[in-house]
Amino acid sequence: MKKEECFYLGKIVKKYSFKGELLAKLDTDEPDLYDNLDAIFIDLRGNLVPFFIESSQLHKSDLLRLKFEDVNDEADADALLKTELYLPLELLPKLEGDKFYFHEVIGFNIKDQNFGNVGIITGINDSTAQSLFEIDRDGIEILIPMNDEFIVKVDRENKTIVVNTPEGLIDLYLEE
Structure with missing residues (x-):
C-alpha cells in the first residue's frame, strides 16, 4: 500500500x-x-x-x-x-454536496462567477490559518481562500468548483 x-x-x-x-x-x-x-x-x-x-x-x-x-x-x-x-x-466516508476532501479536488477546474475560468487546482495549501486553493493559470499561481462563503458549487461530475470571490482578488495575480 x-x-x-x-x-x-x-x-x-x-x-x-x-x-x-x-x-x-x-x-x-x-x-x-x-x-x-x-x-x-x-x-x-x-x-x-x-x-x-x-x-x-x-x-x-x-x-x-x-x-x-x-x-x-x-x-x-x-x-x-x-x-x-x-x-x-x-x-473515507463519501461526502455530498459542497463538502470535499482536499485530495479529491486536485485537477478540478475553478470557475469564478464574475471572472470566468480561473484555472486548474494543483494543490491545497493548508499550512496557513485559512486553507487555500493553489490554482495554475497558464503558469501563474493564483491562491483563493477555501472559504465557505466563496464556494458556490462543487460539481464532481464535471470536475469543476464554482466560486464567487471578492472583486479584484483574481486580478491581483494577473497584473504585471
Whole structure:
C-alpha cells in the first residue's frame, strides 16, 4: 500500500497501559467512524506497515485507545510512539454536496462567477490559518481562500468548483 493510496488518520501520542495499549489523536471531526477498525497502516521509517487491531475504543472523545496484535508490552508500544496512522482512501466516508476532501479536488477546474475560468487546482495549501486553493493559470499561481462563503458549487461530475470571490482578488495575480 502506497501513501498516495491512503489518507492520514492521526498520530500515536502516548502509551495507555503496561500491556502495550496506545492512544492515538485522530485528525477527524467524526472519531466514532473509526472505532471499529480491523487493521490500520502505521508509517515506520517511510514504509506503511499493516497492524491488526485486537481492540479499540474512543477515549475522552478525540483519542482512540488501541490494542494491536503482537504489541504486548511497554517496549513494543515505545517503538510505535509518535508514528502516523493511515487508512486506504476507499475507507473515507463519501461526502455530498459542497463538502470535499482536499485530495479529491486536485485537477478540478475553478470557475469564478464574475471572472470566468480561473484555472486548474494543483494543490491545497493548508499550512496557513485559512486553507487555500493553489490554482495554475497558464503558469501563474493564483491562491483563493477555501472559504465557505466563496464556494458556490462543487460539481464532481464535471470536475469543476464554482466560486464567487471578492472583486479584484483574481486580478491581483494577473497584473504585471
